[in-house]
Amino acid sequence: MASVTVKQPCTKCDKGGGVATCGGCQQCLCVKHFNEHRQELATEIDNLGEERDLLQRNLIEDIAAYDFPSYVNDWEQKSIAKIQAAAEQARIDIQKYLDDKKQQLKTSLAQVTNELKLGRQSNDYTEIDLKKWMEQMKQIRETLENPSTILIIDDNNTESIIHLIQVKQTETTDRAIRSLEEAAIVTRSGR
Known part of the structure; x- marks a missing residue:
């Protein structure tokens, strides 16, 4: 018997x-609708191609719009400026300290010189004075020969890559200079 195909x-x-x-949607179509279906699929693939082209253009434009190297360059220049400002302030602080120390030592030496001169002129000095x-x-x-009386402090902030420095005078320097000044005051008031 012959098979009947439905x-x-x-x-x-x-x-x-x-x-x-259709191999994709598994629909059974007549010739007319099969051709329309293929035309719809062709239109969709054309639309996808246009969307891909648009994404490609946007991708290139967006990457160019982000000027990351310029941002890094700006950060670098600002960081260098901060470092230079900290270094300049450290130089100023060191020079001021050295100038102040030199002036204090000159003053102390002038006081000793004056006391020596007065002691010689009056000829009333003793071994205690000497x-x-x-x-x-x-x-x-x-004090003159030990310039290590200042500290350069590294601001070792763990959150920052760049560490700044500060100049601080040590307490022993302050004590030594005060001691010289107090000795000179006692000598002047004792005379």
């Missing part, structure tokens, strides 16, 4: 037998 109707028009089945003046001059010499 044709499925077109899913679009429900008429006649579908002569083709010992005190020698001690004062020794302290002046030690």
